[in-house]
Amino acid sequence: MLRYFVSRVMFMIPLVFLLSALLFVYMRVLPGDPVAGILGPEATPELVAQLRAKFGLDQSILSQYVVWLTDLFQGNLGISYTSQQEITPLLIARIPATLQLLLSGFFVSLTIGLPLGFLAGRKRGTPLDNILSTLSLIGLSTPIFWIGTLFVMFVGVSWKLLPAEGYIPFSENPMLSLKLTILPALTLGLVLAPYLARLTRAATIEVEHESFMHQARANGLKGATVTFRYSARNVLPQILVVLGMQLGGLLGGQVIVEQLFNWPGVGRLLIQGALQRDYPMVQAVILIIAILFVLINLLVEILHALMDKRIRL
Amino acid sequence: MKIKKQLFGQSWLKKKLTNHVLFKNLLDSKTAKIGLFMVAFVIVIFIVSFIWTPYDPTFMNLEERFESPSFDHLMGTDQFGRDILSRIMIGSHVSLLVSCSAVFGAFFLGTSIGVLTGFIGGKLDLFITRIVDVLLAIPALVFALGIVAILGPSAKSVSAALVITYARQFARITRDAVVSVKNKSYIEASIGLGHKTRNIIYKDVFPSIFPVIIVQVTAALAWGILDEASLGFLGLGVQPPDTSWGSLLIEGRQYAYQAWWIAFFGGVPVTLSVFGINMLGDGLRDMADPRSSRNYFPKKEKKRRRKDLNHKLEVSTDQQHILEIKNLSVDFLSDAGTVRAVSNVSLSISQGEIVGLVGESASGKSTLALSILKLLPNNGEVVGGEVLFQGRNILEMSQEEMRLIRGDSMTYVPQDALAAMNPVTRVKEQLSEIVRDHGNKSRKFQSKRALELLKLVKLKDPERNMNNFPHELSGGMQQRVVISKSLALEPKLLIADEPTTALDVSIQAGILELIKNIRKNQGSSIIFITHDLAIVAELCDRVAVMYAGSIIETGTVSEIFSNPKHPYTRSLIGGLLPLNGTPPARLKALDGQPPRTGDWPSGCAFHPRCPLYEQLGRPIECRTNQPKTSTKSDMDWVTCNFPEIEILEMK
Numbered sequence: 001m002l003r004y005f006v007s008r009v010m011f012m013i014p015l016v017f018l019l020s021a022l023l024f025v026y027m028r029v030l031p032g033d034p035v036a037g038i039l040g041p042e043a044t045p046e047l048v049a050q051l052r053a054k055f056g057l058d059q060s061i062l063s064q065y066v067v068w069l070t071d072l073f074q075g076n077l078g079i080s081y082t083s084q085q086e087i088t089p090l091l092i093a094r095i096p097a098t099l100q101l102l103l104s105g106f107f108v109s110l111t112i113g114l115p116l117g118f119l120a121g122r123k124r125g126t127p128l129d130n131i132l133s134t135l136s137l138i139g140l141s142t143p144i145f146w147i148g149t150l151f152v153m154f155v156g157v158s159w160k161l162l163p164a165e166g167y168i169p170f171s172e173n174p175m176l177s178l179k180l181t182i183l184p185a186l187t188l189g190l191v192l193a194p195y196l197a198r199l200t201r202a203a204t205i206e207v208e209h210e211s212f213m214h215q216a217r218a219n220g221l222k223g224a225t226v227t228f229r230y231s232a233r234n235v236l237p238q239i240l241v242v243l244g245m246q247l248g249g250l251l252g253g254q255v256i257v258e259q260l261f262n263w264p265g266v267g268r269l270l271i272q273g274a275l276q277r278d279y280p281m282v283q284a285v286i287l288i289i290a291i292l293f294v295l296i297n298l299l300v301e302i303l304h305a306l307m308d309k310r311i312r313l
Numbered sequence: 314m315k316i317k318k319q320l321f322g323q324s325w326l327k328k329k330l331t332n333h334v335l336f337k338n339l340l341d342s343k344t345a346k347i348g349l350f351m352v353a354f355v356i357v358i359f360i361v362s363f364i365w366t367p368y369d370p371t372f373m374n375l376e377e378r379f380e381s382p383s384f385d386h387l388m389g390t391d392q393f394g395r396d397i398l399s400r401i402m403i404g405s406h407v408s409l410l411v412s413c414s415a416v417f418g419a420f421f422l423g424t425s426i427g428v429l430t431g432f433i434g435g436k437l438d439l440f441i442t443r444i445v446d447v448l449l450a451i452p453a454l455v456f457a458l459g460i461v462a463i464l465g466p467s468a469k470s471v472s473a474a475l476v477i478t479y480a481r482q483f484a485r486i487t488r489d490a491v492v493s494v495k496n497k498s499y500i501e502a503s504i505g506l507g508h509k510t511r512n513i514i515y516k517d518v519f520p521s522i523f524p525v526i527i528v529q530v531t532a533a534l535a536w537g538i539l540d541e542a543s544l545g546f547l548g549l550g551v552q553p554p555d556t557s558w559g560s561l562l563i564e565g566r567q568y569a570y571q572a573w574w575i576a577f578f579g580g581v582p583v584t585l586s587v588f589g590i591n592m593l594g595d596g597l598r599d600m601a602d603p604r605s606s607r608n609y610f611p612k613k614e615k616k617r618r619r620k621d622l623n624h625k626l627e628v629s630t631d632q633q634h635i636l637e638i639k640n641l642s643v644d645f646l647s648d649a650g651t652v653r654a655v656s657n658v659s660l661s662i663s664q665g666e667i668v669g670l671v672g673e674s675a676s677g678k679s680t681l682a683l684s685i686l687k688l689l690p691n692n693g694e695v696v697g698g699e700v701l702f703q704g705r706n707i708l709e710m711s712q713e714e715m716r717l718i719r720g721d722s723m724t725y726v727p728q729d730a731l732a733a734m735n736p737v738t739r740v741k742e743q744l745s746e747i748v749r750d751h752g753n754k755s756r757k758f759q760s761k762r763a764l765e766l767l768k769l770v771k772l773k774d775p776e777r778n779m780n781n782f783p784h785e786l787s788g789g790m791q792q793r794v795v796i797s798k799s800l801a802l803e804p805k806l807l808i809a810d811e812p813t814t815a816l817d818v819s820i821q822a823g824i825l826e827l828i829k830n831i832r833k834n835q836g837s838s839i840i841f842i843t844h845d846l847a848i849v850a851e852l853c854d855r856v857a858v859m860y861a862g863s864i865i866e867t868g869t870v871s872e873i874f875s876n877p878k879h880p881y882t883r884s885l886i887g888g889l890l891p892l893n894g895t896p897p898a899r900l901k902a903l904d905g906q907p908p909r910t911g912d913w914p915s916g917c918a919f920h921p922r923c924p925l926y927e928q929l930g931r932p933i934e935c936r937t938n939q940p941k942t943s944t945k946s947d948m949d950w951v952t953c954n955f956p957e958i959e960i961l962e963m964k
Contacts, residue, residue: 015447015450018443018444018447019447019450019451022444022447022448023459026459026460027459027463137588137591137592137595138584138588140535140587140591141535141539141584141587141588141590141591142580142583142584142587143539143542143543143546143559143562143580143583143584143587144543145542145543145546145559145562145566145580146562146565146576146579146580146583146584147580149562149565149566149569149576149580150576150577150580152566152569153569153570153573153576153577154573157569157570158573210732211727211729211732211733212732212733212734212735212736214688214727214733215725215727215733215734215795216735217688217716217719218686218688218719218720218724218725218727219719219720219724219725219747219798219799219801220716220717220718220719220720220721220747220750220751221716221720221746221747221750222716222750225746225750229735229738229746230735233735233737233738234735234736234737237737248451248452248453249452249453251452251455252452252453252454252455252543253454255454255455255458255547256454256543256546256547259546259547260566270455270458271458271547271548271549273462274458274459274461274462274466274547274549275462275466275548275549277462277463277465278462279462279463282458282459282462282463283459286451286455286456286458286459289451289452289455290450290451290452290455293450293451293452294450297450307737308736308737
């Protein structure tokens with residue numbers, strides 16, 4: 001068991017290396033000049049050269065990469081082109097806000113998606129299943145920024161049930177912090193919930209056809225035993241297999257929700273960076289998000305191995 | 314672009330498009346039809362907007378700022394007095410053109426990479442696939458954001474970014490599909506025959522992976538519209554004064570406090586288009602995925618090896634019937650209509666008796682077993698007769714009453730032991746939960762009983778194995794565990810549905826021995842469903858022969874084997890003991906095909922295959938009337954018009 005975990009974690013190291021290299025190349029190979037972007041069309045050649053030297057852009061790509069990688073291992077993600085500040089502390093300061101939203105959004109999607117999908121799968125072909133399946137397809141088709149805006153307009157502004165936007169750290173004012181989290185988390189949760197519901201429904205139907213379900217009934221087990229110990233216990237590992245990849249959607253949604261609710265997280269750094277062509281910033285945030293994504297997938301894989309006893313470790 | 318040209322130059326694609334099952338069935342699916350209708354609606358709006366919009370979408374009229382929806386402006390006006398509806402219509406140009414071109418660009422780029430790497434294989438494949446995998450570790454929207462950051466915000470960069478973003482997925486999926494197709498024999502044959510690689514790709518590989526790709530394209534189109542709108546909303550798409558569906562929502566969000574209609578109507582077109590495409594995609598996927606149409610009885614009955622016969626002449630002399638089935642009929646509802654799977658079946662089983670239920674596949678054996686357990690699938694229904702278990706009609710019991718009987722006094726032993734056990738719980742838990750769900754809450758008793766049961770079925774090393782998961786046991790051990798589960802509460806009746814069919818012959822003997830001991834020690838009655846007459850001869854006291862949903866003859870084992878009456882029974886026994894002395898490998902296959910479930914011939918269902926029917930010059934009563942029933946003893950009977958006439962062929 002331990003060996004399995006270690007080998008999985010070891011596998012991540014070359015992956016992160018390759019990721020950083022690809023990311024670096026991709027930021028440099030594509031056409032586009034950040035310096036020209038920052039200084040505008042009227043900049044003098046001297047000024048351009050000066051700025052290029054400052055950012056190390058006058059050196060070869062390889063040496064730029066080596067510098068970036070060495071810095072990276074010392075926890076230094078570089079200097080922002082636009083604000084001229086170090087990126088690492090900027091990022092770290094925003095991580096709590098991002099995690100707060102991400103985790104609560106994930107929680108919302110689980111509490112909506114899993115039970116509804118399971119219910120639809122168990123009641124396959126009934127009117128309830130049809131309603132739930134149509135709802136999840138609608139959810140799948142609705143852009144998140146629209147749902148979010150509607151929440152702001154109706155729940156936040158018209159009905160004044162909850163504060164519409166903003167962020168306060170949990171440590172400063174827990175009550176208000178939670179209230180402020182509800183709408184963004186609900187919006188983010190609705191990104192993943194329809195996928196989860198569909199996956200759960202499909203997995204439940206798959207399990208329903210297994211002969212152990214029939215045998216459980218033939219053995220006279222109680223309905224609750226069949227539902228939870230047979231159906232649900234076998235559905236969960238199946239969902240975990242596909243869940244990892246779907247979480248990418250959640251991370252993408254996070255960026256939009258942060259913008260939508262003025263949530264000062266990592267995602268907004270990415271958007272600002274993209275709008276201002278702040279390469280080091282964009283590169284750093286993407287790397288962080290990708291590593292987060294890989295880590296989540298690793299976690300999911302380990303969880304799956306723990307749940308599905310048939311996987312040999 | 315070269316590939317694109319060649320693709321459409323080939324006539325096979327055209328043929329595929331019109332002949333492919335996918336497209337033939339497309340209009341049969343309700344989901345796909347609704348989706349198609351919505352997509353068509355969006356396309357019409359898109360085309361109309363080139364010619365006509367209610368107002369000039371760029372015309373600013375500051376006197377009509379923030380007007381709420383009215384007859385003049387159906388969806389209201391924005392902060393510059395521009396008509397929202399007109400802006401939505403014009404916005405479709407950027408949104409649809411950018412997303413569609415991105416998806417098709419990604420399609421050509423991605424499938425080209427996928428097909429080439431998948432087909433060439435080797436190190437190149439390994440290298441590129443690894444890179445694609447690493448790139449896939451960046452979530453789609455974040456990946457696209459990164460590219461737009463480099464190219465600068467504009468509709469063109471969004472399009473380019475989405476091409477690269479989706480190409481990753483296309484490349485990965487196509488590559489996997491190609492590799493799996495490549496290993497199929499007919500492609501290998503093509504390669505072996507020395508066909509040109511290019512031709513193989515076009516003629517063999519593309520058509521096979523076509524369904525996968527088409528489903529992926531629909532999915533990507535839905536994604537494309539959503540992602541384009543998202544990037545537009547983040548301000549990275551078209552720049553003002555141009556409009557797209559995404560950028561419209563920037564204003565919607567900005568003026569959410571003053572003008573709800575901008576945000577409200579602004580999101581409708583994206584949702585509508587994506588919903589339509591998703592419906593279409595769902596319809597397509599259901600058609601491409603054969604698993605969506607499942608058989609109700611997917612269980613396949615396997616062919617059996619013959620074993621040495623040794624007749625057991627033990628006649629049951631019995632008093633009380635544990636089970637009495639009287640005139641039971643079961644119907645199944647299917648797309649084709651109502652099908653009679655079991656018709657007018659009567660059967661009695663005495664205390665401590667082992668009755669063999671034999672018959673060909675689809676003769677109704679399993680349905681009969683399910684009816685006794687009251688576990689018919691939702692589309693099955695008992696339409697007549699009664700099933701008396703210990704004197705009570707189970708058809709009149711509630712499901713909860715029946716549940717308490719199942720697993721307690723009536724149990725079921727399945728064919729495939731491993732598949733019938735919960736893969737995620739230990740043997741011990743599987744046994745104790747049966748005891749628990751039938752009322753004994755004591756944990757101590759539950760685990761004591763579990764161990765006792767495993768010892769009873771002679772499981773090797775029960776203390777250790779009870780803590781194992783089912784897949785960790787050998788096939789024989791699995792079957793023993795499943796049997797022990799059915800013995801948990803000392804059942805009066807065991808229904809064993811080919812419990813030895815999946816096992817090796819040497820293990821089979823041990824299981825049969827176990828079943829005999831159950832009867833000896835617990836006095837349980839057993840219905841033993843099987844294909845294997847050798848097992849019947851060895852194990853059973855009585856036999857019931859099923860054909861076309863009816864039991865056509867019953868009798869003691871000695872009687873059935875020495876003096877079968879029904880021509881069908883006689884053919885079965887005749888096949889087992891041929892005169893030339895060389896035992897055949899399995900049941901003699903009777904001439905002709907067994908009838909399909911519910912599609913029984915008129916009169917005596919067996920008459921089209923009956924040797925007597927031919928011999929007697931095709932008597933009309935066999936064709937038109939139900940065959941008459943003659944009793945052989947107070948328990949046994951045969952349903953044949955001519956049970957006494959000798960069959961000449963068999964001599």
